[in-house]
Amino acid sequence: MISSNEFQILLGLLVAYYSLVMLGLLVGTRRLHFDRSPSKPFVSVIVAARNEEKNIGQLLDHLLHQSYESYEVIIVNDRSTDQSASVIEEYAAECPVLRSINVESLRAEMPAKKNALSLGIAASKGEILCFTDADCLPPSGWISALVSAFDKDTGLVAGYSPYSEPPSESHETAGARGLLFRFIEYEEFKGTVWSAGAIGLQKGWLCTGRSLAYRRRVYDEVGGFEKIKHSISGDDDLFLQLVRRQTDWKIRYLTNEASFVTTVAPSTLHEFVEQRVRHFSAGKYFPPAMKLFFFTFHAANLLILFAFVSSLLSGLAIPLVWPYLLKCVVDAVLFFNTAPLFGQRKFASTFLLMEALYVLYNTLIGPLGLIKGFEWKPEKSR
Numbered sequence: 291m292i293s294s295n296e297f298q299i300l301l302g303l304l305v306a307y308y309s310l311v312m313l314g315l316l317v318g319t320r321r322l323h324f325d326r327s328p329s330k331p332f333v334s335v336i337v338a339a340r341n342e343e344k345n346i347g348q349l350l351d352h353l354l355h356q357s358y359e360s361y362e363v364i365i366v367n368d369r370s371t372d373q374s375a376s377v378i379e380e381y382a383a384e385c386p387v388l389r390s391i392n393v394e395s396l397r398a399e400m401p402a403k404k405n406a407l408s409l410g411i412a413a414s415k416g417e418i419l420c421f422t423d424a425d426c427l428p429p430s431g432w433i434s435a436l437v438s439a440f441d442k443d444t445g446l447v448a449g450y451s452p453y454s455e456p457p458s459e460s461h462e463t464a465g466a467r468g469l470l471f472r473f474i475e476y477e478e479f480k481g482t483v484w485s486a487g488a489i490g491l492q493k494g495w496l497c498t499g500r501s502l503a504y505r506r507r508v509y510d511e512v513g514g515f516e517k518i519k520h521s522i523s524g525d526d527d528l529f530l531q532l533v534r535r536q537t538d539w540k541i542r543y544l545t546n547e548a549s550f551v552t553t554v555a556p557s558t559l560h561e562f563v564e565q566r567v568r569h570f571s572a573g574k575y576f577p578p579a580m581k582l583f584f585f586t587f588h589a590a591n592l593l594i595l596f597a598f599v600s601s602l603l604s605g606l607a608i609p610l611v612w613p614y615l616l617k618c619v620v621d622a623v624l625f626f627n628t629a630p631l632f633g634q635r636k637f638a639s640t641f642l643l644m645e646a647l648y649v650l651y652n653t654l655i656g657p658l659g660l661i662k663g664f665e666w667k668p669e670k671s672r
Contacts (some may be wrong), residue, residue, distance in 0.1 A: 304590035318490030334416030338406035445539025449501030453555035499526035502556035
Protein backbone atom coordinates (compact mmCIF):
# COMPACT_ATOMS: atom_id res chain seq x y z
CA MET A 291 0.00 0.00 0.00
CA ILE A 292 1.30 3.46 -0.87
CA SER A 293 2.54 5.53 2.06
CA SER A 294 1.56 9.14 2.83
CA ASN A 295 4.97 10.44 1.74
CA GLU A 296 4.84 8.45 -1.48
CA PHE A 297 1.37 9.78 -2.20
CA GLN A 298 2.57 13.35 -1.68
CA ILE A 299 5.46 12.73 -4.07
CA LEU A 300 3.00 11.32 -6.61
CA LEU A 301 0.78 14.38 -6.24
CA GLY A 302 3.81 16.61 -6.69
CA LEU A 303 4.74 14.87 -9.93
CA LEU A 304 1.17 15.04 -11.21
CA VAL A 305 0.75 18.72 -10.45
CA ALA A 306 4.09 19.43 -12.13
CA TYR A 307 2.92 17.55 -15.22
CA TYR A 308 -0.44 19.34 -15.17
CA SER A 309 1.25 22.72 -14.79
CA LEU A 310 3.64 22.10 -17.68
CA VAL A 311 0.75 21.17 -19.96
CA MET A 312 -1.29 24.25 -19.00
CA LEU A 313 1.63 26.61 -19.36
CA GLY A 314 2.47 24.98 -22.68
CA LEU A 315 -1.04 25.83 -23.90
CA LEU A 316 -0.50 29.41 -22.74
CA VAL A 317 2.71 29.63 -24.77
CA GLY A 318 0.85 28.19 -27.77
CA THR A 319 -1.91 30.82 -27.60
CA ARG A 320 0.78 33.53 -27.66
CA ARG A 321 1.96 32.25 -31.04
CA LEU A 322 -1.27 32.66 -32.99
CA HIS A 323 -0.61 36.08 -34.50
CA PHE A 324 0.03 36.38 -38.23
CA ASP A 325 -0.11 38.89 -41.05
CA ARG A 326 -3.30 38.85 -43.08
CA SER A 327 -3.05 37.62 -46.65
CA PRO A 328 -4.41 39.95 -49.37
CA SER A 329 -5.23 37.00 -51.64
CA LYS A 330 -8.90 36.58 -52.64
CA PRO A 331 -9.29 33.08 -54.14
CA PHE A 332 -12.64 31.59 -55.07
CA VAL A 333 -14.21 29.88 -52.03
CA SER A 334 -16.69 27.03 -51.67
CA VAL A 335 -18.74 26.85 -48.47
CA ILE A 336 -19.95 23.29 -47.93
CA VAL A 337 -22.59 22.25 -45.40
CA ALA A 338 -23.97 18.77 -44.74
CA ALA A 339 -27.59 18.99 -43.60
CA ARG A 340 -30.03 16.36 -42.49
CA ASN A 341 -33.52 17.17 -41.23
CA GLU A 342 -32.64 20.81 -40.57
CA GLU A 343 -35.80 22.60 -41.73
CA LYS A 344 -35.86 24.61 -38.48
CA ASN A 345 -32.29 25.85 -38.89
CA ILE A 346 -31.34 25.87 -42.56
CA GLY A 347 -33.12 29.13 -43.39
CA GLN A 348 -31.22 31.09 -40.75
CA LEU A 349 -27.95 29.54 -41.86
CA LEU A 350 -28.57 30.50 -45.48
CA ASP A 351 -29.54 34.06 -44.48
CA HIS A 352 -26.08 34.37 -42.94
CA LEU A 353 -24.13 32.54 -45.65
CA LEU A 354 -25.73 34.45 -48.51
CA HIS A 355 -24.89 37.82 -46.98
CA GLN A 356 -21.15 37.43 -46.53
CA SER A 357 -18.84 40.39 -47.14
CA TYR A 358 -16.54 38.21 -49.25
CA GLU A 359 -17.25 38.59 -52.97
CA SER A 360 -16.08 35.43 -54.74
CA TYR A 361 -17.74 32.35 -53.30
CA GLU A 362 -20.40 29.68 -53.70
CA VAL A 363 -22.52 27.83 -51.14
CA ILE A 364 -23.20 24.11 -51.50
CA ILE A 365 -25.77 22.49 -49.22
CA VAL A 366 -25.69 18.70 -49.23
CA ASN A 367 -29.16 17.51 -48.24
CA ASP A 368 -28.47 14.09 -46.74
CA ARG A 369 -31.63 11.95 -47.03
CA SER A 370 -33.81 14.44 -45.14
CA THR A 371 -37.38 13.37 -44.45
CA ASP A 372 -38.61 16.80 -43.32
CA GLN A 373 -38.99 19.98 -45.42
CA SER A 374 -35.26 20.79 -45.62
CA ALA A 375 -35.15 20.25 -49.38
CA SER A 376 -38.06 22.64 -49.97
CA VAL A 377 -36.45 25.39 -47.90
CA ILE A 378 -33.13 24.99 -49.73
CA GLU A 379 -34.86 25.04 -53.13
CA GLU A 380 -36.70 28.27 -52.28
CA TYR A 381 -33.42 30.00 -51.48
CA ALA A 382 -31.62 28.49 -54.50
CA ALA A 383 -34.29 29.83 -56.86
CA GLU A 384 -33.35 33.39 -55.87
CA CYS A 385 -29.63 33.02 -55.14
CA PRO A 386 -27.37 31.87 -57.99
CA VAL A 387 -24.41 31.35 -55.63
CA LEU A 388 -26.34 28.60 -53.86
CA ARG A 389 -26.42 25.01 -55.07
CA SER A 390 -27.91 21.93 -53.47
CA ILE A 391 -27.03 18.27 -53.72
CA ASN A 392 -29.48 15.58 -52.67
CA VAL A 393 -28.05 12.38 -51.22
CA GLU A 394 -30.31 9.41 -51.84
CA SER A 395 -28.13 6.61 -50.44
CA LEU A 396 -24.85 6.04 -48.63
CA ARG A 397 -21.64 4.81 -50.15
CA ALA A 398 -20.32 1.57 -48.69
CA GLU A 399 -18.01 2.01 -45.69
CA MET A 400 -18.16 5.83 -45.70
CA PRO A 401 -19.99 7.34 -42.69
CA ALA A 402 -22.98 9.54 -43.45
CA LYS A 403 -21.57 12.99 -42.73
CA LYS A 404 -18.22 12.32 -44.38
CA ASN A 405 -20.08 10.92 -47.38
CA ALA A 406 -22.18 14.10 -47.63
CA LEU A 407 -19.17 16.38 -47.26
CA SER A 408 -17.11 14.45 -49.81
CA LEU A 409 -19.95 14.77 -52.36
CA GLY A 410 -20.10 18.49 -51.72
CA ILE A 411 -16.33 18.82 -52.12
CA ALA A 412 -16.41 16.84 -55.38
CA ALA A 413 -19.03 19.22 -56.78
CA SER A 414 -17.33 22.41 -55.58
CA LYS A 415 -15.13 24.83 -57.54
CA GLY A 416 -13.29 26.65 -54.78
CA GLU A 417 -9.57 26.76 -54.13
CA ILE A 418 -10.44 27.20 -50.44
CA LEU A 419 -13.11 24.98 -48.87
CA CYS A 420 -14.98 26.39 -45.86
CA PHE A 421 -17.18 24.32 -43.56
CA THR A 422 -19.82 24.97 -40.96
CA ASP A 423 -22.92 23.15 -39.66
CA ALA A 424 -26.56 23.64 -40.53
CA ASP A 425 -27.46 24.94 -37.06
CA CYS A 426 -24.76 27.64 -37.07
CA LEU A 427 -24.83 31.41 -37.68
CA PRO A 428 -21.59 32.58 -39.36
CA PRO A 429 -21.12 36.37 -39.13
CA SER A 430 -20.88 38.42 -42.32
CA GLY A 431 -17.08 38.58 -42.14
CA TRP A 432 -16.60 34.85 -41.56
CA ILE A 433 -15.34 33.85 -45.02
CA SER A 434 -13.12 36.93 -45.24
CA ALA A 435 -11.57 36.19 -41.85
CA LEU A 436 -10.86 32.56 -42.74
CA VAL A 437 -9.39 33.38 -46.15
CA SER A 438 -7.17 36.13 -44.72
CA ALA A 439 -5.31 33.48 -42.70
CA PHE A 440 -4.17 31.57 -45.80
CA ASP A 441 -0.70 32.61 -46.85
CA LYS A 442 1.09 30.50 -49.46
CA ASP A 443 2.29 27.99 -46.82
CA THR A 444 -0.95 27.58 -44.86
CA GLY A 445 -3.15 24.60 -45.63
CA LEU A 446 -5.78 24.58 -42.87
CA VAL A 447 -7.40 27.23 -40.68
CA ALA A 448 -9.52 26.47 -37.62
CA GLY A 449 -11.85 28.83 -35.78
CA TYR A 450 -13.94 29.27 -32.66
CA SER A 451 -17.63 28.41 -32.38
CA PRO A 452 -19.20 29.65 -29.13
CA TYR A 453 -22.66 28.70 -27.94
CA SER A 454 -25.69 30.90 -27.65
CA GLU A 455 -28.35 30.19 -25.06
CA PRO A 456 -31.11 27.75 -26.12
CA PRO A 457 -34.66 29.16 -26.18
CA SER A 458 -36.58 28.94 -22.94
CA GLU A 459 -40.24 29.16 -22.07
CA SER A 460 -39.41 31.71 -19.37
CA HIS A 461 -37.51 34.98 -19.70
CA GLU A 462 -34.94 33.98 -17.12
CA THR A 463 -32.57 31.07 -16.97
CA ALA A 464 -32.20 29.82 -13.44
CA GLY A 465 -31.22 26.85 -11.33
CA ALA A 466 -29.88 23.68 -12.85
CA ARG A 467 -30.71 24.70 -16.42
CA GLY A 468 -28.73 27.91 -16.07
CA LEU A 469 -25.76 26.11 -14.57
CA LEU A 470 -25.85 23.55 -17.39
CA PHE A 471 -25.74 26.26 -20.05
CA ARG A 472 -22.88 28.11 -18.33
CA PHE A 473 -20.91 24.90 -18.10
CA ILE A 474 -21.56 24.06 -21.77
CA GLU A 475 -20.23 27.52 -22.66
CA TYR A 476 -17.18 27.03 -20.46
CA GLU A 477 -16.46 23.52 -21.72
CA GLU A 478 -16.48 24.80 -25.32
CA PHE A 479 -14.13 27.60 -24.32
CA LYS A 480 -11.77 25.07 -22.69
CA GLY A 481 -11.78 22.95 -25.83
CA THR A 482 -10.97 26.08 -27.81
CA VAL A 483 -7.97 26.86 -25.61
CA TRP A 484 -6.73 23.29 -26.09
CA SER A 485 -7.21 23.59 -29.84
CA ALA A 486 -5.66 27.04 -30.22
CA GLY A 487 -2.77 26.35 -27.84
CA ALA A 488 -1.85 23.05 -29.47
CA ILE A 489 -1.98 24.60 -32.96
CA GLY A 490 0.22 27.44 -31.73
CA LEU A 491 2.75 24.82 -30.59
CA GLN A 492 2.52 23.06 -33.99
CA LYS A 493 0.93 20.06 -32.25
CA GLY A 494 -2.66 20.53 -33.42
CA TRP A 495 -5.02 17.65 -32.70
CA LEU A 496 -8.45 19.28 -32.15
CA CYS A 497 -10.75 21.64 -34.03
CA THR A 498 -14.45 22.05 -34.74
CA GLY A 499 -16.20 21.54 -38.06
CA ARG A 500 -18.46 24.49 -37.25
CA SER A 501 -15.72 26.88 -38.36
CA LEU A 502 -13.06 25.23 -40.49
CA ALA A 503 -11.34 25.82 -43.83
CA TYR A 504 -8.66 24.10 -45.85
CA ARG A 505 -7.24 24.10 -49.34
CA ARG A 506 -8.61 21.70 -51.90
CA ARG A 507 -4.97 20.66 -52.50
CA VAL A 508 -4.72 19.61 -48.86
CA TYR A 509 -7.86 17.50 -49.11
CA ASP A 510 -6.46 15.78 -52.20
CA GLU A 511 -2.99 15.29 -50.70
CA VAL A 512 -4.27 13.36 -47.65
CA GLY A 513 -6.70 11.31 -49.74
CA GLY A 514 -9.86 13.02 -48.54
CA PHE A 515 -11.66 11.15 -45.74
CA GLU A 516 -10.59 7.71 -46.91
CA LYS A 517 -8.02 7.19 -44.15
CA ILE A 518 -10.44 8.27 -41.41
CA LYS A 519 -13.64 6.69 -42.71
CA HIS A 520 -13.60 4.15 -39.85
CA SER A 521 -14.78 6.93 -37.49
CA ILE A 522 -18.36 8.22 -37.68
CA SER A 523 -17.13 11.56 -36.37
CA GLY A 524 -13.73 13.16 -36.93
CA ASP A 525 -14.27 15.00 -40.22
CA ASP A 526 -12.66 17.89 -38.32
CA ASP A 527 -10.11 16.82 -35.69
CA LEU A 528 -9.01 13.53 -37.29
CA PHE A 529 -8.68 15.37 -40.60
CA LEU A 530 -6.56 18.06 -38.94
CA GLN A 531 -4.30 15.36 -37.52
CA LEU A 532 -3.88 13.88 -40.99
CA VAL A 533 -2.80 17.26 -42.33
CA ARG A 534 -0.32 17.78 -39.49
CA ARG A 535 1.26 14.33 -39.73
CA GLN A 536 1.26 13.76 -43.48
CA THR A 537 1.86 17.15 -45.09
CA ASP A 538 4.16 20.16 -44.74
CA TRP A 539 1.30 22.67 -44.73
CA LYS A 540 1.03 25.10 -41.81
CA ILE A 541 -2.08 25.08 -39.62
CA ARG A 542 -3.46 28.27 -38.10
CA TYR A 543 -6.06 29.18 -35.50
CA LEU A 544 -8.20 32.33 -35.74
CA THR A 545 -8.91 34.54 -32.73
CA ASN A 546 -10.56 37.24 -34.84
CA GLU A 547 -14.06 37.91 -33.48
CA ALA A 548 -15.32 38.28 -37.06
CA SER A 549 -14.68 34.56 -37.48
CA PHE A 550 -16.63 33.38 -34.41
CA VAL A 551 -19.51 31.15 -35.54
CA THR A 552 -22.29 30.88 -32.98
CA THR A 553 -24.57 27.90 -32.57
CA VAL A 554 -27.36 27.12 -30.12
CA ALA A 555 -26.27 25.08 -27.13
CA PRO A 556 -27.90 21.73 -26.33
CA SER A 557 -31.03 22.47 -24.31
CA THR A 558 -30.93 19.46 -21.99
CA LEU A 559 -28.33 17.43 -20.17
CA HIS A 560 -29.21 14.39 -22.29
CA GLU A 561 -28.65 16.30 -25.54
CA PHE A 562 -25.35 17.64 -24.24
CA VAL A 563 -24.11 14.20 -23.20
CA GLU A 564 -25.12 12.65 -26.53
CA GLN A 565 -23.34 15.41 -28.44
CA ARG A 566 -20.17 15.12 -26.39
CA VAL A 567 -20.13 11.32 -26.59
CA ARG A 568 -20.14 11.75 -30.36
CA HIS A 569 -17.26 14.21 -30.16
CA PHE A 570 -15.25 12.03 -27.78
CA SER A 571 -15.73 8.98 -30.00
CA ALA A 572 -13.04 10.18 -32.41
CA GLY A 573 -10.57 9.66 -29.56
CA LYS A 574 -10.71 5.93 -30.21
CA TYR A 575 -8.64 6.58 -33.33
CA PHE A 576 -6.04 8.90 -31.83
CA PRO A 577 -2.43 7.62 -31.87
CA PRO A 578 -1.48 5.58 -28.76
CA ALA A 579 0.94 8.27 -27.52
CA MET A 580 -1.84 10.88 -27.68
CA LYS A 581 -4.24 8.59 -25.81
CA LEU A 582 -1.65 8.08 -23.07
CA PHE A 583 -1.01 11.81 -22.87
CA PHE A 584 -4.66 12.67 -22.32
CA PHE A 585 -5.31 9.75 -19.98
CA THR A 586 -2.41 10.87 -17.78
CA PHE A 587 -3.51 14.50 -17.89
CA HIS A 588 -7.13 13.84 -16.91
CA ALA A 589 -6.10 11.26 -14.29
CA ALA A 590 -3.75 13.84 -12.75
CA ASN A 591 -6.52 16.44 -12.73
CA LEU A 592 -8.93 14.03 -11.05
CA LEU A 593 -6.45 12.80 -8.43
CA ILE A 594 -5.46 16.36 -7.48
CA LEU A 595 -9.13 17.26 -6.97
CA PHE A 596 -9.79 14.01 -5.10
CA ALA A 597 -6.89 14.67 -2.72
CA PHE A 598 -8.18 18.19 -2.05
CA VAL A 599 -11.75 17.04 -1.29
CA SER A 600 -10.42 14.23 0.92
CA SER A 601 -8.34 16.77 2.82
CA LEU A 602 -11.36 18.96 3.46
CA LEU A 603 -13.40 16.02 4.68
CA SER A 604 -10.63 14.81 6.98
CA GLY A 605 -9.80 18.14 8.58
CA LEU A 606 -7.72 20.00 6.01
CA ALA A 607 -4.45 18.08 5.91
CA ILE A 608 -2.16 20.76 4.42
CA PRO A 609 0.18 18.37 2.54
CA LEU A 610 -2.75 17.27 0.37
CA VAL A 611 -4.12 20.79 -0.17
CA TRP A 612 -1.13 22.51 -1.80
CA PRO A 613 -1.30 20.56 -5.10
CA TYR A 614 -4.85 21.75 -5.67
CA LEU A 615 -3.99 25.33 -4.71
CA LEU A 616 -1.08 25.28 -7.18
CA LYS A 617 -3.40 23.84 -9.84
CA CYS A 618 -5.82 26.72 -9.19
CA VAL A 619 -3.02 29.26 -9.66
CA VAL A 620 -2.02 27.64 -12.95
CA ASP A 621 -5.65 27.50 -14.07
CA ALA A 622 -6.08 31.18 -13.20
CA VAL A 623 -2.97 32.18 -15.17
CA LEU A 624 -4.21 30.32 -18.23
CA PHE A 625 -7.78 31.56 -17.90
CA PHE A 626 -7.01 35.26 -17.45
CA ASN A 627 -4.60 35.21 -20.39
CA THR A 628 -6.88 33.38 -22.81
CA ALA A 629 -10.41 34.48 -21.87
CA PRO A 630 -9.96 37.90 -23.53
CA LEU A 631 -9.02 36.21 -26.83
CA PHE A 632 -12.42 34.52 -27.02
CA GLY A 633 -14.66 36.97 -25.17
CA GLN A 634 -15.14 34.80 -22.09
CA ARG A 635 -14.15 37.17 -19.26
CA LYS A 636 -17.60 36.61 -17.76
CA PHE A 637 -16.32 33.39 -16.17
CA ALA A 638 -13.80 35.27 -14.03
CA SER A 639 -15.85 34.82 -10.84
CA THR A 640 -16.90 31.23 -11.45
CA PHE A 641 -14.03 29.58 -13.31
CA LEU A 642 -12.88 27.59 -10.23
CA LEU A 643 -16.34 26.02 -9.98
CA MET A 644 -16.31 25.39 -13.73
CA GLU A 645 -12.86 23.80 -13.48
CA ALA A 646 -14.09 21.39 -10.80
CA LEU A 647 -17.10 20.47 -12.94
CA TYR A 648 -14.78 20.12 -15.95
CA VAL A 649 -12.73 17.48 -14.13
CA LEU A 650 -15.84 15.46 -13.28
CA TYR A 651 -17.21 15.90 -16.80
CA ASN A 652 -14.07 14.49 -18.43
CA THR A 653 -14.00 11.62 -15.93
CA LEU A 654 -17.64 10.61 -16.35
CA ILE A 655 -18.49 11.55 -19.95
CA GLY A 656 -15.19 11.15 -21.78
CA PRO A 657 -14.99 7.34 -21.48
CA LEU A 658 -18.51 6.96 -22.90
CA GLY A 659 -17.24 8.18 -26.26
CA LEU A 660 -14.91 5.18 -26.38
CA ILE A 661 -17.57 2.57 -25.68
CA LYS A 662 -20.99 3.95 -26.62
CA GLY A 663 -22.36 3.67 -30.15
CA PHE A 664 -24.21 6.45 -31.97
CA GLU A 665 -25.32 7.68 -35.40
CA TRP A 666 -25.11 11.06 -37.13
CA LYS A 667 -28.71 12.32 -37.14
CA PRO A 668 -30.19 8.90 -36.29
CA GLU A 669 -33.48 7.67 -37.69
CA LYS A 670 -35.27 8.07 -34.38
CA SER A 671 -34.62 11.81 -34.41
CA ARG A 672 -36.52 12.40 -37.62
